[in-house]
Amino acid sequence: MDVSQYLEIFLDETREHLSSLNTQILNLEQNPEDQDTINEIFRAAHSLKGMAGTMGFKRMQNLTHDMENVFSEIRNGAMKVSSNLIDILFQTLDALEEYTSNIQETADEGTNDNQNIIDMLNEFLNSKGETGGEEKPKKGKAKKAEKEAKEEAPAEEAPSGGASDEEKFRKIPIGETEEGVIAAAISEGKNVYGFTVYVNEACLLKAARAFLVYKAVEEKGEILLSDPSAQDIEDEKFDFDFSLIVISEHKIDDIINAAKAVSEIDKVVGAPLNASEAASQAKKEEDEEESKAPAAPAAEHKETAPAAAPAAQNAAKAAKTQGKPVVNRTVRVDIEKLDVLMNLVSELIIAKNSLVSASFTDGVSGASFNEQIEYLESVTTNLHESVMKVRMVPIESVVSKFPRMIRDLSKKLDKKMELYMSGEETELDRTVVDEIGDPLMHLLRNSADHGLESAEIRAQRGKPEVGSIFLDAYQDGNNVVIEVRDDGNGIDVEAVKNKAIERGVVTPEQAENMAEKDIINLLFNAGFSTAKVISDVSGRGVGLDVVKSKIEALSGEVEVHSKLGEGSTWTIRLPLTLAIIQALMVVVGGEKYAISLGSIQTIEDVSPDEIKLVQNEEVMTLRGNVIPIIRLDKELDTVSSKKPEDNLVVAVAKKGEKLAGFVVDELIGQQEIVIKSLGKYINKSKLISGATILGDGEIALILDANALI
């Protein structure tokens, strides 16, 4: 069974359900009696089960099935929610998440049955639920069997009952051409059949099922007509049934059986059509057009008559149609398509830049030309911004899992703590959002583990018993700032200093001369991930150095401010977009380089005798600050075209609190540049973060100022 084309949708929706389950279960812990929440959880679990089943992920289906069972009991009021249950549920979610990530990576759910969790769920059912004994798992099966039986029952009854209602294919409008084809086929001795296929209402990937039915039927004959159209079926624009008119040499039962063999197909009704019927049907279509209004309600009446089930179906349909407009406001777009769009915008900006540079070199001028160029410029800038906005997603998708994590940590560490979040709606480029989860998680774990004190110490210090961790996100100009703050112990500078010396990160002499800030920054040093730091909680082998490098890889920066006894604040600053930046163009040794304008503070003209040597390193004094000088020609393995006695052009860059001066030969100016990767083959160059194509087609490399400071 080929369902791979639905894998993406499955993964997306599973994630949504899991994230909603996470939130809802947390909610449930606060309000164990809340019926809405319970219903919501039940629904999500049920949907998950159905989807996993459809996709053939048996283990995942089993697990969700048991979870659903528990909630079905709770919903019926047979059991109460306990904190024990909440714990089990969270474990279940973790297991489900594991399946999901397995599926994403390998298209397979893996081999972990998570039997212990299933056992726990069942045990819970048995201990508190009305039914006892070990039959429970069997009962689950029995239930299933029962369900299946129920599903089959109407199929058997149906033909005897309202057969004509179900033969919806008789209502397919047949056009003149099709009529001709049918007549020709019949005269050739072929059979013409009409079918109506009913898909199980619990089926979540209707289109996938319909597709399989299509394939099965096509093997037996030619599908002449379908209602709704094949395209609509593929787009899932149908309720739970669709009708086909098929020309085939096979017997009708063969085709019905072939279609029925597809799972989650409730029933297939079919009958041969003869030429006159087809003709009458064609006529009926005309009639119907005239009397469409009365016909439709009549059909609906018929449907409600036989049993309650169709009524429910109608209700479901009604609910669906009501909900639809809201859903249709958004479109799911493959991120790759957006990448293509972004690339095209980038090309356009490059083309615009070429036009600007051509107008200078070729001496084209005139007021109207300049006006048009300016107009073009404003259009490309707006276009760039719009495309950028499309790529933006709220960070909510990442941070929504944190309350749950803090809750778990609180239990594990036996500390009372609460997470307060704000600015979840702050938007960032999708690629950045995908990457930011791990660093944030690490900082939160760090705050929970090392930052917050135990309840006793907090009481001694006169702090509230429950520790607070804050996660605040907001936009600041062209950056997004995410702050992780706690009201815990803060960073003990002396302890950090001692540890740094002990680890050999700095010498005792160096440590003596270091400012408090610099010592705290040692925490980000790769050598600082000590065994003690990597605990079960804040570890997983990821140190703060990894947090830092990850954020820097996203062209962002991370800083920490701390006050001993009062808490610490970790500040992450990220650019809004990664693809197009404002850059300062410079020349070094005859080669052009771009430096992100974001990191440049000032440009200074420095005479050579202002450069002093401190500890054998060149420095200069700038408004009272001593800042190190970095000669880019040396860093870039080239030779400056300037004479030693010439004044130096120094671009002063800032990284966090640190300043450094880059010596360049010449400044070209400011330019909007499109960042391009150097390709997979060149990835070791740390200094160079990418390349850009200039207006004249030349390539300029982009210098990573952060790597140099």
Place this chain on the structure above:
Amino acid sequence: MADEVRITNADLIVDEGEKVQYIVIKLGNEQYGIDIKYIDNIIRMQSITRVPHVPNYIKGVINVRGEVIPVLNLRLKMGLDEIEDTKASRIIILKLEQFGLLGFIVDEVKEVVTLSEIQIEKVAYDGTDEKQNFVFGVGKTDTDLISLLDMNVVCAENGK
């Protein structure tokens, strides 16, 4: 990796009616063949933007239709001496699954030949001669001998 590639090449020869087309290039006096399926483009020499701190055989990056493509000197990559660019020098742009687009500077691009399986003599793998590892077979035409390059192997030894 290298072995796998050899197998696919052999398969291809059989699949495609035993015939595969090769672009014949020259390095010094020797002729080398590159399977035409890898070729994206062949361009004249153009100015190459140097990238600092990379192995010497990576000459830098060029702009081809808006793409930034790394350029390697095939002579240096194969352990030969670098020579001055001539009028005949070309950059062959290959598309490799593993590395994306890559440019190779060669002395000259001669022609396209079609070789059938019987014209190719497989070269036994010999771990001692590095240059030899790049060649998976020798093709014989009426007049010439062409060493057939396994470009995935040529590129794979990155970092040397």
